[in-house]
Amino acid sequence: DIQMTQSPSSLSASVGDRVTITCRASQDINAYLNWYQVKPGKVPRLLIYAGGNLQSGVSSRFRGSGIGTDFTLTIDSLQPEDVATYYCQQTYSVPLYTFGQGTKVQI
Amino acid sequence: EVELVESGGGLVQPGGSLRLSCAVSGFSVSDRYMTWVRQAPGKGLEWVSTIYAGGSTYYADSVKGRFTVSRDKSKNTLFLQMKSLRADDTAVYFCARILDFWSGYYRRLDPWGQGTLVTVSS
Numbered sequence: 001d002i003q004m005t006q007s008p009s010s011l012s013a014s015v016g017d018r019v020t021i022t023c024r025a026s027q028d029i030n031a032y033l034n035w036y037q038v039k040p041g042k043v044p045r046l047l048i049y050a051g052g053n054l055q056s057g058v059s060s061r062f063r064g065s066g067i068g069t070d071f072t073l074t075i076d077s078l079q080p081e082d083v084a085t086y087y088c089q090q091t092y093s094v095p096l097y098t099f100g101q102g103t104k105v106q107i
Numbered sequence: 108e109v110e111l112v113e114s115g116g117g118l119v120q121p122g123g124s125l126r127l128s129c130a131v132s133g134f135s136v137s138d139r140y141m142t143w144v145r146q147a148p149g150k151g152l153e154w155v156s157t158i159y160a161g162g163s164t165y166y167a168d169s170v171k172g173r174f175t176v177s178r179d180k181s182k183n184t185l186f187l188q189m190k191s192l193r194a195d196d197t198a199v200y201f202c203a204r205i206l207d208f209w210s211g212y213y214r215r216l217d218p219w220g221q222g223t224l225v226t227v228s229s
Binding site for chain 1: 203214215216221222
């Protein structure tokens with residue numbers, strides 16, 4: 001099974017800061033990497049797909065990059081509404097779509 | 108508008124059964140690849156099951172033999188039948204559509220439902 005490792009597990013930043021979350025796959029997954037935002041009691045939301053493609057309707061403050069085994073989610077100018085837990089997910093190994101353990105972002 | 112609404116969660120005793128529903132609007136559940144994902148309290152997301160448009164089904168090792176995914180075209184609803192439930196099945200269960208399944212790395216889960224809470228406890 002492909003393991004996905006996110007870091008850090010949590011972070012605290014100030015409004016306006018640039019935040020970076022990393023995700024490492026245990027094997028080469030090309031660009032089969034998505035990022036999701038999960039808030040308590042809310043519908044999980046797709047942010048980035050195929051490594052770096054911004055989902056329609058998502059703020060351009062969110063950027064994804066990487067290919068192979070190392071990926072990054074960057075939030076430019078952190079806003080209060082960005083407080084959430086962020087998960088990476090590989091879709092290389094179907095149907096077992098493993099997720100990272102999550103990164104909790106606080107202000 | 109595309110929307111997924113889960114229901115059927117609740118409190119069940121260990122060893123019991125429960126059937127979750129995911130009512131779909133805006134597309135036909137029978138024409139799509141659909142999946143169930145769960146999140147245990149304080150834990151991360153875990154893939155549970157997937158049903159392909161053609162009807163093939165797949166399960167995580169942790170639920171294989173106990174859970175069954177199905178769909179009803181007339182009700183446009185996805186189901187997850189859960190049996191022999193254990194305390195570690197306690198979680199919020201989400202259904203989601205798999206978009207662009209055959210488009211390589213464009214494959215993604217969107218949209219998701221709001222989730223339904225299953226609590227397994229005596």
